[in-house]
Amino acid sequence: MSAAADAAGVRLTGVKKWYGQVPAVRDVSLGIEPGEMVCLLGPSGCGKTTTLRMVAGLENPDAGEIRIGSTLVNGLAPWKRNLGMVFQNYALFPHMTVFENVAFGLNMRRLPAAEVRRQVDAAMAQVRLAAFGERRPSELSGGQRQRIALARAIVTKPSVLLLDEPLAALDKKLREQMQVEIKQLQRQVGVTTIFVTHDQEEALTLSDRIVVMDEGRIVQIGTPSEVYERPRSRFVSDFIGFTNSVSGRVNSIDGAFTRVTIASGQVVTVPSGAGIAAGDAVDLVIRPEKIVVDPTGLVDRSVIPGTLAHMVYTGAVTYYHVDIGGGAILIAMAPNPDLHDLPALGSPVALGFKPDNMLIFPRRAES
Template identity: 50%
Template structure:
């Protein structure tokens, strides 16, 4: 299908500015991407504030990388508008969008030195030699690799190559920095180190950043806002705390962290809490959150694994739910353990810190659930 949006002229002057007093750094308005009959991205609406760190999060095939590539100009939207700093850029080629991009494989030139790799964007923009030297050194200082300008990519570790790719992306002061799973090729320890470094650099520069990942821990640790995608649509957008603690769907609850999804029937509701009867007859007190529910209605609830506390016994008071169970499986994690506990017909998971020794398989335990730790999910969309 032809892209009808390509025929509209680029706005100029005041018309180039999005609604409001100040344009958003990036805005997507009803953006759609089709590949033949397959819809990879379906009518996305997104506003990215100046200086924000926004993560597109979701499983493989959810449309997050396709969305990033459309912002970059590597893919053309089938419909809708993409605005950068209030200017519609649908038909603008990648080299005119002033974007810094770091790809998963870094895409460094193997035959060029680190200096020439980092300086590439500056030379393309016509910077003189003195300016290029100064800016390259500033970028290398920022990524904490000031002494490697004469080396080649093959002489660097994976983490160093990642830093050089980042230096190349920021050296010309882009309006927006786009990061397409840049940490996925690194080992676990280096990934943690580099995500801290990435966030530090982004904060120091104040550059608007859009980050693509399938790793929930990266998204939660680094982002100002998280956009959870599924099958080409946005399931939920919000701060990391909101998306994690108040998931908008069972998919979001399951994708972020370790969750127990419980099904039950509302036995009563008052003052923002609901008494829910589980299939086996046990009753759980849960917060309603933004959800409205009626007595007798079937509901779904999310209970995070780290909020489910295990012990030898608990007193049931103050609306706290106490259930009895048997430990079936233990995953020892060092400072904590992940338990799978049989409670009637349910199998619940709990992640608890360890004082000395974890519970053992076959141990009888009590499970403590506070109302604020079990939240009703919105109805399925």
């Protein structure tokens, strides 16, 4: 992917923002490369939208620096920042036609009419809505409004594109389709993009890097696979994807390996985690797709026996809820490649996993 000539990097250094007494963003530092697509991911109230709005200039940081390219933009009005922004509700101007909406930014930049027409037509073709110029936004479907909002945001060749929960208002199927379109468009245009979402799947699909936020702080930055495979905390592992967790107590630590006695009384060997000492209460965390049901014939697997307590068949995959004793349930996910008989409920099942895939975190304080 090549960055467009005018794509700019974005750098936040020690940015803080309070709403009255309530801290919304506490000390966020983040560097985004030109042309990169970065996602701010987190639960509502984690400060992701406030961070985006500060980059846009719609909020002013109380401390810290924000740079777009080499320009310090603290206090710079949003209309002087050369941005494109797509809002959650699209914010299309209802009294203008689709054409006028897309042309708005170019008209504000006082481009000659012929040039405005040429660029608007190109942008509308890019989002495959070339024939919709004379319609009103109210005459468009949700997906079409979304695409027009995108066209309006990119037609001015912004140095940064900001997307605030751009797909939240669409239904699931349309959302998946728009994810692909946004990603393709972003690649084509090569514009530096920051987008905000609370939907972990959207973040995994679209981003070059994911910034996971919680309570106004960045808790992890990494590529989608880094964040998914190697979450640095329970919070990240819980927030992104589904996770199993089994509680236990550290038996002994032998360099790179830690032996943990889990609730069912078995001893499991896992890679050591930072800041964990012998005798600590810990949670072992593993993704359902990393657990193999009936690992006969596979090497390098730790095996835990159990009984099949429940099954959820979803078509492509089946989720096996396996009772491993001591009140712990592990959920294994397995694809359904062939037409096959599912095991009966209550039958004994062996679960296998690679020790590397089991992550160890300090036991979360009961809240």
